[in-house]
Structures are given as C-alpha cells and as structure tokens.
Amino acid sequence: MFALTILGNNSAIPAFDRNPTAQVLQTMEESFLIDCGEGTQMQLAKYKIKRSRINHIFISHLHGDHYFGLIGLLTSMSLLNRTQDLHLHAPPELEQVINLQLDLADTHLSYTLHFHPLTEETVIVQNNKILIECFRVQHRIDCWGFLFRERRNLRRVNAERARIYEIPAAFYEKLQQGFDYANKKGSIVPNEEVTIPGPRPRSYAYCADTIYDERIAEKVKDVDLLYHEATYLKDLHERAAARYHSTTIQAAEIAKKAGARKLLIGHFSSKYEKLDDFLTEASAVFENTELALQGSCYMI
Amino acid sequence: MFALTILGNNSAIPAFDRNPTAQVLQTMEESFLIDCGEGTQMQLAKYKIKRSRINHIFISHLHGDHYFGLIGLLTSMSLLNRTQDLHLHAPPELEQVINLQLDLADTHLSYTLHFHPLTEETVIVQNNKILIECFRVQHRIDCWGFLFRERRNLRRVNAERARIYEIPAAFYEKLQQGFDYANKKGSIVPNEEVTIPGPRPRSYAYCADTIYDERIAEKVKDVDLLYHEATYLKDLHERAAARYHSTTIQAAEIAKKAGARKLLIGHFSSKYEKLDDFLTEASAVFENTELALQGSCYMI
Numbered sequence: 001m002f003a004l005t006i007l008g009n010n011s012a013i014p015a016f017d018r019n020p021t022a023q024v025l026q027t028m029e030e031s032f033l034i035d036c037g038e039g040t041q042m043q044l045a046k047y048k049i050k051r052s053r054i055n056h057i058f059i060s061h062l063h064g065d066h067y068f069g070l071i072g073l074l075t076s077m078s079l080l081n082r083t084q085d086l087h088l089h090a091p092p093e094l095e096q097v098i099n100l101q102l103d104l105a106d107t108h109l110s111y112t113l114h115f116h117p118l119t120e121e122t123v124i125v126q127n128n129k130i131l132i133e134c135f136r137v138q139h140r141i142d143c144w145g146f147l148f149r150e151r152r153n154l155r156r157v158n159a160e161r162a163r164i165y166e167i168p169a170a171f172y173e174k175l176q177q178g179f180d181y182a183n184k185k186g187s188i189v190p191n192e193e194v195t196i197p198g199p200r201p202r203s204y205a206y207c208a209d210t211i212y213d214e215r216i217a218e219k220v221k222d223v224d225l226l227y228h229e230a231t232y233l234k235d236l237h238e239r240a241a242a243r244y245h246s247t248t249i250q251a252a253e254i255a256k257k258a259g260a261r262k263l264l265i266g267h268f269s270s271k272y273e274k275l276d277d278f279l280t281e282a283s284a285v286f287e288n289t290e291l292a293l294q295g296s297c298y299m300i
Numbered sequence: 301m302f303a304l305t306i307l308g309n310n311s312a313i314p315a316f317d318r319n320p321t322a323q324v325l326q327t328m329e330e331s332f333l334i335d336c337g338e339g340t341q342m343q344l345a346k347y348k349i350k351r352s353r354i355n356h357i358f359i360s361h362l363h364g365d366h367y368f369g370l371i372g373l374l375t376s377m378s379l380l381n382r383t384q385d386l387h388l389h390a391p392p393e394l395e396q397v398i399n400l401q402l403d404l405a406d407t408h409l410s411y412t413l414h415f416h417p418l419t420e421e422t423v424i425v426q427n428n429k430i431l432i433e434c435f436r437v438q439h440r441i442d443c444w445g446f447l448f449r450e451r452r453n454l455r456r457v458n459a460e461r462a463r464i465y466e467i468p469a470a471f472y473e474k475l476q477q478g479f480d481y482a483n484k485k486g487s488i489v490p491n492e493e494v495t496i497p498g499p500r501p502r503s504y505a506y507c508a509d510t511i512y513d514e515r516i517a518e519k520v521k522d523v524d525l526l527y528h529e530a531t532y533l534k535d536l537h538e539r540a541a542a543r544y545h546s547t548t549i550q551a552a553e554i555a556k557k558a559g560a561r562k563l564l565i566g567h568f569s570s571k572y573e574k575l576d577d578f579l580t581e582a583s584a585v586f587e588n589t590e591l592a593l594q595g596s597c598y599m600i
Contacts, residue, residue: 013376014342020372038372039339042314062404064375072320072338072368076313093404100400104362104393106441141406 001028002150002202002300004225006266007043009292011209011231011245012065014038015270018294020065023227024049025148025204029129033057034146034206040069041076047295051077052084056125056132059090060208061143067094071101078110085112089124089134091142092117118144121219127151135219137210140244145208147220150201153178155191162194202300205260209267211241212250217257225300226255227292230265233272234281248278252285266292301328302450302502302600304525306566307343309592311509311531311545312365314339315570318594320365323527324349325448325504329429333357334446334506340369341376347595351377352384356425356432359390360508361443367394371401378409385412389424389434391442392417418444421519427451435519437510440544445508447520450501453478455491462494502600505560509567511541512550517557525600526555527592530565533572534581548578552585566592 003026008019020037024044031053033040044051051073059067067090077086088094095115102109116124118134124146125132133147154176162172167181167189175181176198181189205220207228220226231245240247246254248265255263263286268275275291282289290298303326308319320337324344331353333340344351351373359367367390377386388394395415402409416424418434424446425432433447454476462472467481467489475481476498481489505520507528520526531545540547546554548565555563563586568575575591582589590598 012379014345019342038369039342042319042339045314062401064372064401064405064407068368068372069338072364075364079312091404097397097400097404100397101362101364104391104397104441105364107364141404 001026002204003297004204004227004264004300005047005049005297006292006294007040007047007049008037009266009268009294010065011229011267011269013270016273018268018270019043020068021208021267022069023206023292024054026053027130027150030055032132032148035060035066035208036068036070036073037065038068038072041073043294044073051080052082054086055084056087056089058132058134058144058146058206059088059094060137060145060206061139061141062091062094063139063141063209066208070094071098074098074109074113075102075105075107078107082111085114087114087116087125089116089118089146091144092119118142135216137207137216138213138244139209139211143209145210145216145219146206147203147223148205149203152198152201154198155195156198157195165189165194167194204300205258207254209244210246211244212246212253214254214257217254220254220258220260222259224261225264225298226258226260226262227264227266228254229267230278230282231267231269233277248281249285252282252289255286255289260286261288263289264292264298265289301326302504303597304504304527304564304600305347305349305597306592306594307340307347307349308337309566309568309594310365311529311567311569313570316573318568318570319343320368321508321567322369323506323592324354326353327430327450330355332432332448335360335366335508336368336370336373337365338368338372341373343594344373351380352382354386355384356387356389358432358434358444358446358506359388359394360437360445360506361439361441362391362394363439363441363509366508370394371398374398374409374413375402375405375407378407378411382411385414387414387416387425389416389418389446391444392419418442435516437507437516438513438544439509439511443508443510445510445516445519446506447503447523448505449503452498452501454498455495456498457495465489465494467494504600505558507554509544510546511544512546512553514554514557517554520554520558520560522559524561525564525598526558526560526562527564527566528554529567530578530582531567531569533577548581549585552582552589555586555589560586561588563589564592564598565589 007022010018307322310318
C-alpha cells in the first residue's frame with residue numbers, strides 16, 4: 001500500500017465544508033501526516049485513520065492553515081497515553097510555539113517528541129522501507145516540500161518454478177531478497193531462475209504553498225504522484241504571484257516539466273465554491289490530473 | 301434575545317462528534333464567544349452564527365480544549381478583512397502565544413485586538429445593555445468563570461391604555477424609558493398610567509473547568525441559567541477531584557445552593573458515548589437540568 005488520503009484541501013479559511021490542509025500517506029508499515037490544519041484530529045477520526053500508525057509529522061510552513069491543528073493532535077495523543085516516539089519535521093520556530101503552549105497548560109507529553117528542524121534540502125527520514133527528503137518551495141515565508149520514495153528492491157518469486165526446484169516456502173523471503181538457494185544435495189539454484197524483478201519503487205511529492213517555480217520540477221523529477229497547490233484559476237495569475245501562490249495552469253506545467261505520472265491539485269481558495277473549472281483548466285495542460293478531494297484516497 | 305448556543309460540549313479530546321468547549325451567548329446587540337476549542341470557527345459556520353456580531357471573546361483557562369481554536373478564528377477574521385475592534389479577555393499568558401504565532405506567520409491583523417488579561421475578580425465589560433464579571437473557579441491551572449447580567453429597565457407599554465390617552469406610537473420608546481406624556485392640551489399622563497414594569501434582567505453564568513467548590517454558588521447566586529461542568533458521572537467523584545473536575549451531582553449541588561433557575565451541564569469526558577445518565581443523575585438533585593448539546597440553543 002502506498003496511498004494518499006486528503007483530510008483538508010482548502011486554503012487560508014475553512015469554507016464550503018473544506019478544511020485547511022492536511023494529508024496522510026499510508027504505507028504497509030506506517031502513516032505519514034503531512035501538514036496539520038485546524039480540525040485534523042477530527043478528520044483523522046472521521047476517516048478512521050489510526051493515530052497510532054503515525055510516527056512522523058511534516059509541517060511545510062508556519063501559516064496557520066497548515067499547522068493550527070498540530071498542538072491539539074499532539075496533546076490528544078498524550079491524553080490517550082501514547083508511549084511510542086513521535087518525530088516532528090518542521091520549521092525551527094515551531095518548537096517554541098509547542099513548548100510555550102505545553103508549559104502554559106502545565107502539560108507533559110506521555111511520549112517523546114523528537115523535533116527535527118528543517119534547515120536545508122536533505123534526506124530527513126531514511127530506513128529500509130522509505131526515503132524522505134525535504135526541498136525548498138517559494139512562499140511568503142520559509143516553506144518546504146516533501147518527497148517520499150519507497151525503497152524496495154524485493155524480487156517476485158515465481159512459485160511454479162520454485163516448486164520445480166523443491167525450494168521450501170520458508171525460503172521465499174530470502175529469494176525475494178535476491179539470495180540463491182542451495183539444496184540438500186549441495187547444488188545451487190541461481191536466484192534469477194526462480195524470481196523476476198519486483199515492481200519499481202513508488203514515489204509521492206508534496207509541494208505546499210508556492211509561487212510558480214520551475215526549479216521544483218527538477219526536484220520532483222519522474223515522481224509517480226505530484227501534489228501541487230493550485231489556489232487560483234488561471235485568470236487570477238497576477239493575484240497568485242502577488243500572494244506567492246500558483247494557478248491551475250502553473251501546477252500542471254510543473255507536472256509536465258517534471259514528467260510526473262499523475263498530478264493532484266488542491267489548496268483551493270475560499271472564493272470558489274465549485275471546483276469543476278480547476279480540473280478543466282489543469283487537465284488541458286496535463287491530462288492525468290485529479291482534484292484533491294477531502295476524504296478521498298488516491299492509490300499510488 | 302438572550303440565548304446560549306453550544307458549539308462544543310466535550311472535554312479534553314474530541315469524541316463521538318462532540319467538539320471541545322465553545323459557546324455563544326447571543327443578545328439583541330451582539331454575540332459573546334465563551335471559550336474557543338479547536339474547530340470553533342467551523343462550528344460557527346455550521347450553526348450560522350455571524351462572526352461579525354462577536355466583539356468580545358472570553359477564554360476561561362489555557363488548557364487546549366478551551367482555546368486551541370482561537371488563533372484560527374482570529375486569523376480568519378483578519379483574512380476576511382474585519383475592521384471592527386475585537387476584545388479578548390483571557391489569562392495574561394495567552395497574549396504571548398498569539399503574538400508569537402502571528403509573528404511567525406508574518407501576519408498583521410486587519411483589525412485592532414484589545415487584550416484584557418484576567419487577573420482579579422471584577423467587572424470586565426460594562427455598558428448600558430450588559431454587565432460581565434469574571435470570577436475564579438478552582439482548576440489545575442488558573443481558571444475563570446464568567447457572569448453575564450442584562451441591564452435593562454425598560455417598562456412595557458400597555459398599548460390599549462396608551463390609545464385611550466391618545467399617545468402617538470412614536471412616543472412609546474420614551475414611555476418604555478419611564479417618561480410621562482404631555483398631551484397637546486398641556487395635561488400630563490403619568491407613565492405608570494400606561495406602562496407596567498418590564499421583565500427582570502436575565503443572567504447567565506459560565507463555570508468552566510472546576511473542582512466542586514461551594515464558594516462558586518455564592519458568586520452565581522440567583523442566576524437564571526447556570527452552566528457548570530460535569531465531566532464525570534457520580535461514581536467517579538474521586539477521579540473528578542484528582543483532576544480538578546466535577547461530577548453530575550456536584551454540578552447540581554452548586555445549582556441548588558446558588559438558587560439557579562436552570563442548570564446546564566457539559567464538558568463530558570470522552571469515556572462516555574451516551575449521555576443519558578448525566579441527565580438522570582443531575583436531575584435527581586436539581587430538577588431543572590439540561591444537557592449542553594452541541595448545536596442546541598437555550599433561551600434564557
């Protein structure tokens with residue numbers, strides 16, 4: 001599983017039942033929370049996403065519609081007696097906000113919160129399952145995008161051929177990892193005889209609030225799913241630029257230049273009740289576009 | 301109109317679609333927001349309560365379930381280009397939290413925010429329509445209750461009698477204010493001839509998170525509607541005391557000792573899905589009790 005669920009897709013002010021930004025990337029192993037606008041903890045409950053699977057939270061920047069729900073989520077996790085560590089990747093100044101609010105409430109979290117300040121474009125999470133990098137986008141204040149890339153090079157076992165060689169099922173995991181099999185008689189079955197290459201690793205890039213910036217396309221090159229903000233329709237490109245936001249067309253241009261497989265647009269301005277035109281405009285430039293709809297889950 | 305709408309009635313963690321604490325007291329002139337848990341701005345929209353009628357916000361204490369929605373509301377008001385002044389009555393330390401969050405977002409509010417720190421039991425708002433006082437309640441950290449008292453001494457015009465004396469309708473407002481009427485012939489119609497005393501001023505007391513404390517009954521003596529927290533059912537009185545909260549019975553005892561006309565209980569613990577027992581237990585001690593239900597409006 002490598003699937004993205006949208007918890008909030010609106011910009012600035014909640015409107016038309018659209019919540020401020022929050023997303024969850026769910027993998028087989030865990031869930032990654034990306035931005036955390038007000039009401040995120042209620043949205044997690046509504047869409048039945050387990051808080052206990054979240055070990056990492058990523059905050060793109062310190063505009064409220066991207067983080068005002070964080071302190072509520074952190075304290076609720078504590079009230080529910082969470083014990084497992086939590087890692088927070090965010091602009092450095094957020095630590096002060098959190099500590100101040102905890103101090104004033106005389107609250108001590110039940111778990112260890114590791115604060116990882118975002119200061120340079122680098123790998124921020126790395127294990128044998130996933131690699132996560134942060135990269136700069138261009139907004140009114142410091143703002144970050146996040147690139148998630150699966151790390152899997154497991155091969156697929158051809159069970160029919162494995163049976164011919166009398167390889168026990170207990171050894172399949174080793175086969176997936178590329179090991180050859182030595183049978184009882186001492187002869188070797190080469191791994192390639194009984195496996196084929198596994199699927200290519202999947203990837204997801206989240207481009208939070210940003211003005212149109214072609215450098216982003218380089219940073220998210222060949223990504224499977226690209227989320228790019230599209231706060232305004234194309235006619236408001238001047239307003240978009242003035243406010244360090246993007247239009248439908250600009251998001252689609254980045255997807256095209258990046259060679260993304262699919263584009264997801266969101267962070268819609270509260271001035272728009274209907275979103276149809278967002279899809280029409282972006283699709284005209286980059287066909288495989290979808291709207292980031294609240295409660296929808298996008299398989300990658 | 302003197303009516304209370306419940307926007308959130310749960311304690312600590314949102315649960316069972318119950319939001320953290322927030323209430324609005326609506327009068328003919330304006331609306332008063334009391335506490336502002338996460339999601340309050342969405343609840344205001346849901347229940348069609350105009351943000352523009354809110355000139356005063358009261359925060360009882362700095363536990364998150366009573367104020368984490370404030371910064372979102374304040375910034376949304378600014379994004380909507382509010383110009384009228386806003387008055388915030390809250391524990392002194394809240395100012396630092398707000399200013400820090402505004403600074404980090406590089407946000408300047410479009411309106412003037414007047415911060416009124418709560419430091420002693422006193423009158424905090426006073427005009428010809430209403431008088432609002434704060435009083436201490438006993439919680440784990442500094443915590444305040446609020447008492448709202450109407451100031452109206454308008455008399456009621458007996459229209460039938462006023463017609464007999466040929467008093468024009470344009471003069472009725474003066475009659476309500478207690479003026480006598482001088483007719484064209486120069487004779488005086490005494491005010492008491494054509495009016496009766498108006499209804500007595502109404503009052504509402506909000507007792508936020510507090511341990512059972514009989515002194516509160518004195519502070520809210522004879523109030524029309526008393527909101528008192530009842531986080532737990534009566535069997536958990538030890539847990540209630542340990543956490544500086546109250547039970548159903550204790551809330552009802554305060555209402556009885558205060559001689560309140562009606563009691564509203566809320567701030568229910570997330571451990572309870574159903575609330576029926578809350579009503580049963582409290583009503584046994586103080587009959588005129590109601591549950592504070594989200595979205596319900598209680599006329600005073």
